Amino acid sequence: MRLITHNMLQCHAKGCDPSQSYPLELKEVQLESLDAEYSEDFIRRLIPKLDWNVLVHTAFALGVAELPKELPDVQDEAFLRKVHQVALETRVKEAQMVCNGCGHVYPIKDGVPNMLLQDNEV
Amino acid sequence: MSRPEHTAPPEIFYNETEASKYTNNSRIVSIQNEMSYRALELLALPEGEPAFVLDIGCGSGLSGEVLDEEGHFWVGLDISDSMLEVAKEREVDGDLFLQDIGQGLGYRPGTFDGAISISVLQWLCNADKTVNNPRARLKRFFSTLYSALARGARAIFQFYPENPDQIEMIISSAMRAGFTGGLVVDFPNSAKAKKYYLCLFAGFKDNAGSSPALPKALGEGDETPGHITYGSNRIRERRKGKEQRKPVKDKNWVLRKKELNRTRGKEVPADSKYTARKRKIKF
Numbered sequence: 001m002r003l004i005t006h007n008m009l010q011c012h013a014k015g016c017d018p019s020q021s022y023p024l025e026l027k028e029v030q031l032e033s034l035d036a037e038y039s040e041d042f043i044r045r046l047i048p049k050l051d052w053n054v055l056v057h058t059a060f061a062l063g064v065a066e067l068p069k070e071l072p073d074v075q076d077e078a079f080l081r082k083v084h085q086v087a088l089e090t091r092v093k094e095a096q097m098v099c100n101g102c103g104h105v106y107p108i109k110d111g112v113p114n115m116l117l118q119d120n121e122v
Numbered sequence: 123m124s125r126p127e128h129t130a131p132p133e134i135f136y137n138e139t140e141a142s143k144y145t146n147n148s149r150i151v152s153i154q155n156e157m158s159y160r161a162l163e164l165l166a167l168p169e170g171e172p173a174f175v176l177d178i179g180c181g182s183g184l185s186g187e188v189l190d191e192e193g194h195f196w197v198g199l200d201i202s203d204s205m206l207e208v209a210k211e212r213e214v215d216g217d218l219f220l221q222d223i224g225q226g227l228g229y230r231p232g233t234f235d236g237a238i239s240i241s242v243l244q245w246l247c248n249a250d251k252t253v254n255n256p257r258a259r260l261k262r263f264f265s266t267l268y269s270a271l272a273r274g275a276r277a278i279f280q281f282y283p284e285n286p287d288q289i290e291m292i293i294s295s296a297m298r299a300g301f302t303g304g305l306v307v308d309f310p311n312s313a314k315a316k317k318y319y320l321c322l323f324a325g326f327k328d329n330a331g332s333s334p335a336l337p338k339a340l341g342e343g344d345e346t347p348g349h350i351t352y353g354s355n356r357i358r359e360r361r362k363g364k365e366q367r368k369p370v371k372d373k374n375w376v377l378r379k380k381e382l383n384r385t386r387g388k389e390v391p392a393d394s395k396y397t398a399r400k401r402k403i404k405f
Contacts, residue, residue, distance in 0.1 A: 004174075005197050005217045012228030012266065022230065036215070042172040042195070049174075049232065088195065112206055115199075115221040115228070119253045122225050122262070 001113055003058060004087040007050050009113075011099035013121040020101030023054045029062055030094040032111075036084070043080045046087065047071070059086045125284060131250035133222075136181070136202035144182040145208055151184060154240060157317065158185035161238040161278040162192065164306065164321055164337050173235035176270070178223055178279075179242030181205040183214035189238075190215050197234075199223060224259030229270035236275050237267065243281035243320065247288050260292060264299035271324040277301070279320040289318075296322055303334075309341035373398040 001009075011021035056067045065086050072079060097106040097113060104121070106113050126135050143150055167173045172193045180186050180198025182205050189196045196216035200206055206218050221227070224246055246263065247256050267277060283289045289305065296303075301322040309315035323334055376398035383390045 001217045001219075004195070008229050008233040010228045010230060012226045021228070036195075037193070039172045039193070042174075045171075046174070051230070110210065112210070112218045112220055115219050115225075116201075117222070117225050119251070122253075 001092045001108060001111060002088055003055065003064070003090050003092070004046070004050075006058065006092065006097075007055050007087065009097075011101055011104060012115070013099070013102050013104050013117055015102070015121075016099060016104070017101040021099055023051070023058070024097040024099055024106065026058065026062065026092065027096045027098055028094070029092060031062060031064070032091050032093045033089055034091050036088040038081065038084050040077070040080055043084050043087075044075070047075070047083065050087070055083075055086065059090075062090075064090050125244075125282075127245050127248045131248075132245045133201045133203070136205045138204045138207075141182060141202065141204040141208045144184060144205065145212065154184040155188060157240050157280045158188040158238070160308070160317070160340075161185070161240060161280055161319065162188060164278045164319055165236045165238060165276050166337070167194070167236055174233065176227075176229075176234045176237040176267075177216065178237055178239035178267075179245075180209065180216070180218065181240075183209035183212050183216070183218075185238060185240050186214045186216045187212075199227070223263050224254065226262040226266040227270050228266070231269045232272045233270050234275060235272055237271060237277040239277070239279045239281075241280060241282060243279050243292055244283060244288065247284070247291065257291065257295065260295035261298065264296045264301065268299045268301060268324055273325040275324050276303075277322040277324065279322070281318055281320065283318055292320065296320070300324070304336050306337055306339045308339050310339065312341065315341065371398075 006024070006026070009022075009024055011024060013021075052071050056069060059065050059067055065082055067082065067086065068079075091111060092108055093111050095108040097108060098104075099106075102121075104117075106115055108114075129135060144154070145151070165175075167175075172195060175189055175194045175196045177186050177189065177196050177198040180196075180200050181202070183198060186196055186198050186209070197219065198209070198214070198216045199219045199221040200209075201220070201222050203220060206220060209218055223242070246260055249256055271277060281292075283292070293305065301324060303320070303322040306319045306321050308317045308319065319339075321336060326334070377393065380390050380393065380397075
């Protein structure tokens with residue numbers, strides 16, 4: 001799972017408090033990096049969709065890169081490349097994703113998160 | 123052909139042997155490819171712009187490869203572990219998730235620019251466990267999908283409906299979740315090439331008044347020669363004017379009848395200038 005997807009992902013268990021279901025906390029993380037094609041156009045359109053605070057916090061907590069706390073007004077190529085590297089070229093290989101609302105643990109194995117719920121959580 | 127969804131639930135049906143078919147069987151691969159391209163065409167993403175697309179039921183990532191080729195970034199969901207293993211071996215670029223779409227999707231509102239799904243929806247119509255209610259699962263799936271899509275985004279589902287009731291159930295669930303759109307049937311007159319595509323629109327980007335038109339299906343209309351068009355209105359012959367109408371029983375007819383009755387010895391009034399004349403209208 002790349003960090004762009006983590007930035008979009010929230011807990012979908014039934015009865016989970018919507019104010020607490022995002023973001024999912026990553027624990028016991030193993031990262032890997034991969035190559036993705038850089039598209040300035042895509043990154044520019046992606047930035048307003050991202051939850052910037054969450055991305056900054058996740059990138060910092062995982063030690064990937066340090067991003068500015070506030071979204072800069074002038075977004076030069078160096079900045080966009082950095083966002084690209086964080087969001088699209090960083091992949092979570094192994095981890096436990098924990099929901100702060102209901103405490104559900106979504107394990108990530110070999111890069112694939114297991115999002116299956118129990119019958120009583122649907 | 124028997125329907126695989128009757129034999130076992132998807133996470134069990136798509137085991138290792140079944141999953142390996144999706145890489146080794148060139149016929150399956152080519153059909154999946156074709157349908158993926160068609161779904162992408164119906165998705166009508168802006169030309170030349172990489173988009174963030176959701177692949178529902180990505181399986182071994184055949185449809186994902188089509189998305190990769192077009193330069194899109196994608197996220198794939200599937201319930202079968204074995205299929206995802208195959209996808210991992212193929213080193214597809216998208217993010218893979220082990221997920222039951224009937225349990226709903228957990229994405230922030232407006233995440234995806236579009237969604238495609240190849241041969242999946244019919245699986246949702248089966249209740250594999252007693253707790254699974256197809257209607258409830260469809261409702262949960264469509265409502266969470268609706269919120270995960272950006273305004274004006276489309277979702278294209280290729281699926282194999284078992285009967286008209288299934289189509290009705292799927293479409294009504296989607297409409298209740300807020301989608302607009304409908305069914306596009308490609309090659310409706312062919313038994314083999316016939317394909318159902320459910321085209322859903324999640325709201326409108328610019329103008330709420332102008333709803334997007336449903337894409338045109340392949341292999342129908344003008345493309346097939348010698349077909350019969352069925353219009354909704356019957357073409358009626360234009361009514362003729364009053365002066366053009368000729369009464370059948372005109373003066374000659376009356377005179378002939380009277381002559382005939384006279385020869386038969388019946389009592390017949392004498393002919394006059396009033397014979398066979400229309401009477402005045404009196405109230």
